[in-house]
Amino acid sequence: xxxDTDAKKIIDQARNYAxxxxxxxxxxxxxxxxxxxxxxxNEMTQNQAPEVLDLSIRVIKDGRQIRLSGDDASExxxxxxxxxxxxxxxxxxxxxxxxxxxxxxxxxxxEKEAEMASRIDEEAMAMSAQDRANQIKMMIQIAxxxxxxxxxxxxxGSTLQAIxxxxxxxxxxxxxxxxxxxxxxxTPDSSGWAKMVASQLRQLxxxxxxDRATTKAKLSRAPHDIDPGRYTVILEPSAVLDLVTxxxxxxxxxxxxxKQSCLLDKEGQKVFGQNINIIDDAYDDMQIGAPFDxxxxxxxxxxxxxDGVFKNMVYGRKAAKKMNHKPxxxxxxxxxxxxxxxxxxxxxxxTDSLGKMIESTDKGILLTRVWxxxxxxxxxxxxxxxxxxxxxxxEGGAIKHGVKNxxxxxxxxxxxxxxxxxxxxxxTAGEEGFPAVVPGMKVRxxxxxxxxxx
Amino acid sequence: xxxxxxxxxxxxRMTNISVEPGNDGNLDSLIADTKDGIYMETNKSxxxxxxxxxxQFSTEIGWEIKDGKKGRxxxxxxxxxxxxxxxxxxxxxxxxxxxxxxxEPNCGKGQPMQLMWTGHGASPARxxxxxxxIARK
Numbered sequence: 154x155x156x157d158t159d160a161k162k163i164i165d166q167a168r169n170y171a172x173x174x175x176x177x178x179x180x181x182x183x184x185x186x187x188x189x190x191x192x193x194x195n196e197m198t199q200n201q202a203p204e205v206l207d208l209s210i211r212v213i214k215d216g217r218q219i220r221l222s223g224d225d226a227s228e229x230x231x232x233x234x235x236x237x238x239x240x241x242x243x244x245x246x247x248x249x250x251x252x253x254x255x256x257x258x259x260x261x262x263x264e265k266e267a268e269m270a271s272r273i274d275e276e277a278m279a280m281s282a283q284d285r286a287n288q289i290k291m292m293i294q295i296a297x298x299x300x301x302x303x304x305x306x307x308x309x310g311s312t313l314q315a316i317x318x319x320x321x322x323x324x325x326x327x328x329x330x331x332x333x334x335x336x337x338x339x340t341p342d343s344s345g346w347a348k349m350v351a352s353q354l355r356q357l358x359x360x361x362x363x364d365r366a367t368t369k370a371k372l373s374r375a376p377h378d379i380d381p382g383r384y385t386v387i388l389e390p391s392a393v394l395d396l397v398t399x400x401x402x403x404x405x406x407x408x409x410x411x412k413q414s415c416l417l418d419k420e421g422q423k424v425f426g427q428n429i430n431i432i433d434d435a436y437d438d439m440q441i442g443a444p445f446d447x448x449x450x451x452x453x454x455x456x457x458x459x460d461g462v463f464k465n466m467v468y469g470r471k472a473a474k475k476m477n478h479k480p481x482x483x484x485x486x487x488x489x490x491x492x493x494x495x496x497x498x499x500x501x502x503x504t505d506s507l508g509k510m511i512e513s514t515d516k517g518i519l520l521t522r523v524w525x526x527x528x529x530x531x532x533x534x535x536x537x538x539x540x541x542x543x544x545x546x547x548e549g550g551a552i553k554h555g556v557k558n559x560x561x562x563x564x565x566x567x568x569x570x571x572x573x574x575x576x577x578x579x580x581t582a583g584e585e586g587f588p589a590v591v592p593g594m595k596v597r598x599x600x601x602x603x604x605x606x607x
Numbered sequence: 608x609x610x611x612x613x614x615x616x617x618x619x620r621m622t623n624i625s626v627e628p629g630n631d632g633n634l635d636s637l638i639a640d641t642k643d644g645i646y647m648e649t650n651k652s653x654x655x656x657x658x659x660x661x662x663q664f665s666t667e668i669g670w671e672i673k674d675g676k677k678g679r680x681x682x683x684x685x686x687x688x689x690x691x692x693x694x695x696x697x698x699x700x701x702x703x704x705x706x707x708x709x710x711e712p713n714c715g716k717g718q719p720m721q722l723m724w725t726g727h728g729a730s731p732a733r734x735x736x737x738x739x740x741i742a743r744k
Binding site: 187189199201203205306308335524525526527528529530535537538539541558560562600602603604605606607 | 613614615616651652653654655656657658660661663665683685687689718719738741742744
């Protein structure tokens with residue numbers, strides 16, 4: 154895979170070629186060599202190991218802007234992409250909201266930038282197909298010893314992101330190691346699931362994932378019918394993540410300008426329970442990802458919610474200008490109507506454990522994960538979705554049995570006002586959004602509206 | 608089998624599945640033929656279980672139909688049910704004059720995620736005894 158110096162060379166080639174041909178150029182390189190090994194029916198099925206490079210170039214000329222991308226980063230490829238952009242930009246209308254490019258970190262500093270928020274684990278990056286196969290073999294054995302069927306992935310490699318523009322010779326560059334593993338263990342009438350992402354090998358315990366998924370599959374066998382209704386729920390961290398991920402965009406300034414946020418005009422007001430604290434912090438030890446945004450601006454740490462009060466939103470450059478605020482380093486790649494998005498969410502957790510939550514529950518439902526969550530009512534932030542891979546009735550302080558999967562319709566505004574207790578927060582992976590640092594939660598009055606057939 | 612690009616494994620995709628037009632006239636005549644119902648327009652969001660039994664779809668706007676006429680406007684209507692029961696409750700599909708190929712630019716599937724355009728055509732159709740508005744219960 155390309156290295157920092159290769160990225161700088163490509164960006165410099167683009168800058169030099171575009172000089173005098175336009176008023177500005179911004180070059181973004183996203184590269185990765187993440188290899189994904191897959192397994193199903195207790196057999197390893199595939200090892201997919203691509204080296205991917207995406208070269209994305211934004212050209213600014215005569216008040217217009219255009220972004221084109223390709224995967225040819227040779228000198229000829231870079232020139233061709235710029236020529237295509239210069240040709241295509243002629244047919245676009247001027248962009249009234251276009252802002253001039255800003256100077257990035259100096260070339261002398263780019264190595265220092267690369268070290269910032271370093272998330273490189275040489276051991277993780279060095280994992281071979283055989284190493285991944287060994288992990289998969291171990292995971293399969295845990296399920297097959299119980300006579301169950303396992304499927305999933307183990308992925309490892311590294312990612313690199315670099316941005317440079319024509320305002321000076323600055324470049325920001327971030328490289329990190331990348332690991333992901335998930336497993337679904339199935340019986341004829343139940344399943345269990347567990348997933349983790351990490352930048353460090355010590356953070357990814359594939360054995361524990363397989364254990365959890367296998368235990369859940371066994372425990373949820375022969376699921377019972379249950380009446381929909383309002384229940385106290387114990388949400389494991391992945392279930393929390395795949396719900397609250399639908400709230401993150403409500404903290405984006407452009408969502409407020411467009412009157413799309415469910416938190417519109419509520420800055421400074423108490424919107425959630427006293428126990429809810431949310432921060433966007435790219436530098437948190439448990440977080441992953443680059444410490445700069447889509448335009449190369451350094452990410453700031455932003456307290457979004459403090460003791461239930463909506464304290465701050467995040468700003469890209471366009472929204473910041475319109476709202477007379479400083480950008481916070483959360484802009485997305487331009488041109489974009491989205492503006493910005495919080496990317497490194499950290500929710501403060503509590504001191505409970507899932508076990509203690511179960512022990513303290515007379516009647517409730519334990520959710521391993523939620524699935525296919527979608528927005529129903531944007532103003533009240535009602536989302537619907539379905540439970541999956543381990544849904545259990547809790548009675549008298551213990552898991553009683555598995556139940557058939559349930560559809561829910563829940564307001565996230567209500568949810569974060571009904572949190573009774575939380576576990577410690579950890580980096581958590583789901584399927585609906587990007588990973589975040591969130592806790593498990595015990596929540597009252599969770600609204601299940603229908604039951605499905607399995 | 609389709610893939611996002613060379614760097615992805617091809618996976619099974621339902622990219623061009625459509626409901627064939629029926630023989631039940633145009634939308635105006637279908638509404639005129641409906642005594643008590645809801646006409647839902649647009650498709651805002653969709654959620655299904657992992658075996659495609661239970662579903663809930665949300666739309667942006669709808670209208671009550673009373674005695675064959677559109678009446679009160681409805682906000683954020685949704686409908687839900689069990690897939691085989693829902694399709695067995697279909698009693699009318701408009702003809703080809705109403706057929707549109709709808710598109711979806713970011714149908715997601717796979718690990719790592721692959722996003723793909725899909726195109727699904729349909730004419731307006733009528734379904735009986737469908738659960739609506741369950742989010743408000």
